[in-house]
Amino acid sequence: MIDVTTPPAPQKNRPFLGGRRVYRPNAKHVPVLATLALLIVMYSIGVYNYDGFSDTQVLLNVFVDNAFLLVVAVGMTFVILTGGIDLSVGAVIALTTTVAATLLAAGWPAGVVLPLVLLIGTVLGLGMGAVIHFFKVEPFIATLAGMFLARGLSLLIDRNSIPITNDFWTQMAQKRFRFGEGIFISLNVVIALIVVLIAALVLAWNRFGRNVYAIGGNADSALLMGLPVGRTRIAVYTLSGFCASLGGVLYSFYTSSGYSLHGQGLELDAIAAVVIGGVLLTGGSGYVLGTVLGVLVLGLIQTIIAFQGDLNSWWTRIVVGVLLFAFIVLQRLVTRKAK
Amino acid sequence: MAEQAVLRMTGIKKIFPGVVALDGVDFRLLPGEIHALMGENGAGKSTLIKVLTGVYGIDGGEIHLGDAPVLFTGPLQAQQAGISTVYQEVNLCPNLSVAENIFIGREPRRFGRIQWSEMRRRAHGLLARLDLDIDVSAQLDSFSLAIQQMVAIARAIDIQARVLILDEPTSSLDASEVDQLFAVMRRLRDDGVAILFVSHFLDQVYEIADRMTVLRNGGLIGEFRTAELPQMQLVAKMIGKELEALEKIEEQTKDVTVAERRTPILEARELGRTGAIAPFNLTIHQGEVVGLAGLLGSGRTELARLLFGADRPDHGELLVDGKAAAIKAPRDAMANGIAFSSENRRTEGIIGELTVRENIILALQAARGWTRPIPRRRQDELVDKYIKALQIRPADPERQVRDLSGGNQQKVLLARWLIVEPRLLIIDEPTRGIDVGAKAEIQRLVAQLADGGMAVLFVSAELEEVLRLSHKIEVLRDRRLVEELENGDDVDADRIMQTIASGATS
Numbered sequence: 001m002i003d004v005t006t007p008p009a010p011q012k013n014r015p016f017l018g019g020r021r022v023y024r025p026n027a028k029h030v031p032v033l034a035t036l037a038l039l040i041v042m043y044s045i046g047v048y049n050y051d052g053f054s055d056t057q058v059l060l061n062v063f064v065d066n067a068f069l070l071v072v073a074v075g076m077t078f079v080i081l082t083g084g085i086d087l088s089v090g091a092v093i094a095l096t097t098t099v100a101a102t103l104l105a106a107g108w109p110a111g112v113v114l115p116l117v118l119l120i121g122t123v124l125g126l127g128m129g130a131v132i133h134f135f136k137v138e139p140f141i142a143t144l145a146g147m148f149l150a151r152g153l154s155l156l157i158d159r160n161s162i163p164i165t166n167d168f169w170t171q172m173a174q175k176r177f178r179f180g181e182g183i184f185i186s187l188n189v190v191i192a193l194i195v196v197l198i199a200a201l202v203l204a205w206n207r208f209g210r211n212v213y214a215i216g217g218n219a220d221s222a223l224l225m226g227l228p229v230g231r232t233r234i235a236v237y238t239l240s241g242f243c244a245s246l247g248g249v250l251y252s253f254y255t256s257s258g259y260s261l262h263g264q265g266l267e268l269d270a271i272a273a274v275v276i277g278g279v280l281l282t283g284g285s286g287y288v289l290g291t292v293l294g295v296l297v298l299g300l301i302q303t304i305i306a307f308q309g310d311l312n313s314w315w316t317r318i319v320v321g322v323l324l325f326a327f328i329v330l331q332r333l334v335t336r337k338a339k
Numbered sequence: 340m341a342e343q344a345v346l347r348m349t350g351i352k353k354i355f356p357g358v359v360a361l362d363g364v365d366f367r368l369l370p371g372e373i374h375a376l377m378g379e380n381g382a383g384k385s386t387l388i389k390v391l392t393g394v395y396g397i398d399g400g401e402i403h404l405g406d407a408p409v410l411f412t413g414p415l416q417a418q419q420a421g422i423s424t425v426y427q428e429v430n431l432c433p434n435l436s437v438a439e440n441i442f443i444g445r446e447p448r449r450f451g452r453i454q455w456s457e458m459r460r461r462a463h464g465l466l467a468r469l470d471l472d473i474d475v476s477a478q479l480d481s482f483s484l485a486i487q488q489m490v491a492i493a494r495a496i497d498i499q500a501r502v503l504i505l506d507e508p509t510s511s512l513d514a515s516e517v518d519q520l521f522a523v524m525r526r527l528r529d530d531g532v533a534i535l536f537v538s539h540f541l542d543q544v545y546e547i548a549d550r551m552t553v554l555r556n557g558g559l560i561g562e563f564r565t566a567e568l569p570q571m572q573l574v575a576k577m578i579g580k581e582l583e584a585l586e587k588i589e590e591q592t593k594d595v596t597v598a599e600r601r602t603p604i605l606e607a608r609e610l611g612r613t614g615a616i617a618p619f620n621l622t623i624h625q626g627e628v629v630g631l632a633g634l635l636g637s638g639r640t641e642l643a644r645l646l647f648g649a650d651r652p653d654h655g656e657l658l659v660d661g662k663a664a665a666i667k668a669p670r671d672a673m674a675n676g677i678a679f680s681s682e683n684r685r686t687e688g689i690i691g692e693l694t695v696r697e698n699i700i701l702a703l704q705a706a707r708g709w710t711r712p713i714p715r716r717r718q719d720e721l722v723d724k725y726i727k728a729l730q731i732r733p734a735d736p737e738r739q740v741r742d743l744s745g746g747n748q749q750k751v752l753l754a755r756w757l758i759v760e761p762r763l764l765i766i767d768e769p770t771r772g773i774d775v776g777a778k779a780e781i782q783r784l785v786a787q788l789a790d791g792g793m794a795v796l797f798v799s800a801e802l803e804e805v806l807r808l809s810h811k812i813e814v815l816r817d818r819r820l821v822e823e824l825e826n827g828d829d830v831d832a833d834r835i836m837q838t839i840a841s842g843a844t845s
Contacts, residue, residue, distance in 0.1 A: 027478075028478070205452045205453050206451065206452070206453065207444075207446060207448070207451075207453065210435075210439065210443055210446070210453065211443070211444075213432070213434060213435060214432045214435060214443055216434065217432030217433055217434035217435055218430075218431070218432050218433065218434075220430070221429075221430040221431055221432055222432060224414060224424075224426070224430045225430065225431070225432075225443060225444060225494070226414060226415040226418055226444050227443065227444050284432070284433075284434035285434050
């Protein structure tokens with residue numbers, strides 16, 4: 001007698017083979033590797049076509065000119081890994097620079113202004129995270145509101161560009177780490193790299209980081225698995241807010257000014273960098289290293305266009321647009337194959 | 340029983356607005372037993388589990404874990420107290436590794452830093468306890484559902500579970516995977532874990548459970564030893580009436596002779612699609628119920644999707660009424676009078692936010708085109724008719740479909756396709772995950788439809804069901820149609836199992 005529920009089924013091929021692993025490029029690494037390849041190709045094109053492109057400083061300047069973007073993009077990486085988005089970061093940069101410039105101009109000491117402006121973005125992020133979590137508001141809407149709020153506030157404070165002449169600020173802006181004749185990085189780069197390093201460690205080795213991935217993978221499951229979903233989600237937006245205001249501080253070092261129109265569209269650059277860096281927009285997959293590469297790709301496009309000389313700088317946008325399309329399609333293909 | 344119950348629930352009462360979901364239910368669970376919780380959909384099984392795991396509060400009664408009274412306010416608390424739940428849907432994160440899925444939230448750490456190698460080692464050891472030797476650093480979604488289910492269990496038992504709740508764990512597993520799961524359950528039972536098992540498959544319950552508690556309409560019917568309660572009696576207790584209905588169906592279908600179903604509606608000639616199903620021949624006649632039998636993944640759904648144009652064939656041709664038909668998309672199939680009711684009623688069928696009426700009317704409206712809306716009065720008439728005919732409960736056309744039980748959702752889905760009056764209705768797994776009473780009703784309905792001249796292609800994992808309903812049974816094995824059996828007295832489950840196991844017999 002053969003029971004219906006227990007048929008003498010043919011032994012199916014299951015991935016039962018444990019132990020030894022055969023090397024296959026992990027599907028998760030493909031987008032990052034693709035970005036790396038793209039970066040190498042772009043750099044080679046630059047070196048081949050333009051005199052002086054191979055100078056070490058050209059590459060380092062990509063870092064110098066984009067350090068603030070890197071910091072913002074790191075915060076954005078956390079948000080996107082949970083499957084969310086933060087549209088407020090550009091406006092937070094404007095608010096940070098405006099507040100900092102205004103207070104410094106009014107004679108406040110840098111030691112007070114610096115923590116204060118960092119706090120502004122952090123608190124705004126915390127607020128948006130709380131709204132997203134407690135009122136179940138779409139991140140897109142909540143951070144859009146945050147964006148209007150921050151931009152509006154900075155316009156209210158001052159509609160004009162305010163120069164920063166504070167000694168501390170000027171020192172920070174002019175601080176250079178030299179490695180040889182004409183080879184240097186600014187303080188901004190050092191700060192940005194420290195942020196990247198911390199973020200990478202947190203994502204790979206810390207519970208908070210792993211919870212971020214879990215929420216991006218399946219938030220409902222994460223909740224049933226007993227993970228602190230709400231706390232993590234709020235923390236992620238807080239972190240992004242902090243990174244945005246830190247980015248704003250770096251931006252004010254970089255431009256020595258505060259202006260309510262700073263950082264317009266920067267949120268989109270940050271999102272583009274994260275996506276080109278291979279972080280899945282639906283969340284749950286990606287690396288900070290990818291984001292670094294993504295920022296470098298954006299920076300390198302600008303550099304190439306600058307070297308070309310006769311191209312309108314808006315070409316940057318066009319190339320970024322094309323790349324975004326390409327990478328989103330690539331992500332689709334990779335994830336589909338994995339299924 | 341002399342043994343001390345590990346879990347005792349007494350006089351549990353749970354009231355939802357307008358409904359008493361649980362009314363004075365007693366339940367106990369002994370260490371080292373597998374205890375089945377039985378009942379139709381809506382009997383209160385899931386409510387009882389949710390009350391136990393702290394998802395819902397209670398309006399009366401007591402829960403004792405060991406000797407201490409407990410009242411959990413959330414799944415996390417229940418977990419910490421040693422009550423772990425594995426749900427029907429695998430509630431894990433597909434993007435994380437197996438090891439991480441087992442340990443996330445309580446990773447081994449040193450100075451706040453997760454110790455990955457320690458975690459992998461422990462995950463490997465834990466899975467070894469379940470007889471599973473897999474690469475624990477591989478991503479979870481690279482494994483089959485069955486393995487994922489095991490990983491969920493591994494996660495559950497690592498939380499030092501004294502009570503393990505398995506809510507419909509087998510509904511998406513094929514037979515050999517179920518065996519594997521059962522082996523694990525027996526091992527855990529022998530280790531002294533108390534297991535609460537919920538399943539709609541009676542055969543499985545009889546295979547694995549030591550005792551069972553039967554609920555009906557939120558009330559307790561009784562606690563029984565499995566060995567002392569024959570299957571028919573259990574069913575009677577669950578639905579509250581004798582199941583004559585099932586036997587009637589049998590009489591109904593078998594008396595249709597071959598001669599009465601001679602007009603072919605659909606004919607597949609060497610139809611096939613690489614990677615989905617090998618080329619096959621199949622003719623479906625008017626008034627005929629054709630059953631598709633085979634294991635999970637044997638190509639049942641793939642075959643059905645080809646006939647409906649949901650996938651493009653790359654081989655052979657499809658004839659409707661003897662003429663070659665270009666069925667390139669579901670629209671074309673519908674124009675030819677073919678309807679398809681999908682197996683994934685949640686994702687591909689039912690739209691939970693719409694009302695019963697809107698869901699039922701959907702296909703008919705699509706067939707007419709959006710420029711010609713169906714008058715509301717006509718809608719109400721049609722919907723009322725089908726709600727009555729299919730006994731959809733609650734019989735409220737304006738209720739959102741997601742509030743209905745699984746069986747009733749399935750009926751709504753059936754109604755949607757019946758309303759367009761197809762000549763051939765393809766139904767994929769209409770009875771999966773629904774209770775015995777609703778199953779019988781749906782089976783009876785299929786038989787009636789065939790009597791009325793409609794052809795039905797019936798896809799089901801349950802052989803008994805296929806045997807009971809079909810005039811003709813197509814047996815699939817490894818994505819190949821291996822045999823066509825004219826259903827008769829000489830055809831039984833054993834015969835089909837042999838074909839599935841060994842390929843064509845003759």
